[in-house]
Amino acid sequence: MLDVRRLHMLKTVAARGSIAAAAQSLALSAGAVSQQLSALRRDVGVDLLRPDGRTVALTEAGRVLLAHADRILAAVQEAESAVAAVRGTVGATATLAALPSTVARIVAPALDELGSQHPQLTVTCLVTDQAQPRELTLGAVDVVLGQRYHHLPDATPRGIEVSPLLDDPLLVVTAAGQADERPVALRELATxxxxxxPPTTDCGQAILHACHEAGFTPTTRYITADIAAQLTLARAGLATALVPRTAIDPATPGIRTAPIEDRPILRLVFAATRRTETANPTTTAVIAALRTAAGLGRTMRPPTA
Structure with a gap:
């Protein structure tokens, strides 16, 4: 009989591209993953992986088995959700993957609420720039708090349920005293x-796209995905930053923020889970807390001085 855990490892290796990368995401050693895949190969009697440069790729048999593995793993997830629904109580553990820019205004308040409402629930939070719905398909996490910029096509994988939380505009951030609080036309940022x-990130792409639509190429003097660094540069008067509203801590001193009036750059912040016919009480509780925190974050004003 095929081992479900080994099927999960095969799926993870196929998605990550290498045994080492899969082992890292599974919190296992590369040797342990190789041993389990070797056992799976013996179970089916045919090679499932082949070298492909510095990575590995599925053989034809591997692709056939992976197609079945997807259905098997989905059925296991459905069974777990159905049993949890019959039990009717929030479970003991959950794993949340969240973008760094959502921690202060959404994740922290949500975890605080969960601790009060469901003290038996322990949430492991992975703060990562790679908080993407794809992680759900690999079974690595239970809930993803992610983002999608409105200029980008929706690339949500099949089998994923997305719950929109809020539209989060990018604000123009400068040093306090360098500008007034009036809305800014994006074209003004040409100077x-x-x-x-970086332009390889969703946010970097969104900014470049919006600036080009406004008729100019931005002068990107500082390139960093670290929002704290962006705010530090803005506070020092060295640069103007474009930062999501919910990523700005209201206690941040020495900065002034203004909305973009003509070509707003919006990201949709969402919570995503694997789609099942029966709702899982644990993931439902996590998403409810995230939704409440997002609603509170929407009403808070960032600092103007």
Whole structure:
């Protein structure tokens, strides 16, 4: 009989591209993963993986088995949710993957509420720039707190349920005293030195796209995905930053923020889970807390001085 855990490892290796990367995401050694995949190969009697440069790829038999593995693992998830629903109580553990920019205004208040409402629930929170719905398909996490910028197509994988939480605009951040609080036309930033994320990130792409639509190429003097660094550069008067509203701690001193009036850059912040016919009480509780925290974050004003 096929071992479900080994099927999960095969799926993870196929998605990550290498045994080492899969082992890291599974919190196992590469040797342990290799041993389990070797056992799976003996179970089926045919090679499932082949070298592909510095990575590995599925053989034809591996692709066939993976297609069945997807259905088997989905059925296991459905069974777990159905049993949890019959039990009717929030479980003991859950894993949440969240973007760093959501921690202060959404994640921390949500975890605080969960601790009060469900003290038996321990939530492991993975704060990572790779908080993407794909992690759910690999079974690595239970809930993803992610983002999608409105100019990008929806690339949500099949079998994933997305719960929109809020539209989060990017604000123009400068040093206190350098500008007034009036809304800013995006074209005005053509003369500014900007601190922005790398163009390989969703946020960096969104900023470049919006600036090009406004008719100019931004002067990106500082390139960093670290929002704390962007705010430090803005506070020092060295750059203008474009930062999501919910990523700005209201206690941050020495900065002034302003909305973009003509071409707002919006990201959709969402919570995502694996889609099942029966709702899981544990993931339902986590998403409810995230939704409450997002609603509170929406009503809070960032600092103006």
């Amino acid at each position: 500014h030195n900007l601190a922005v994320p």
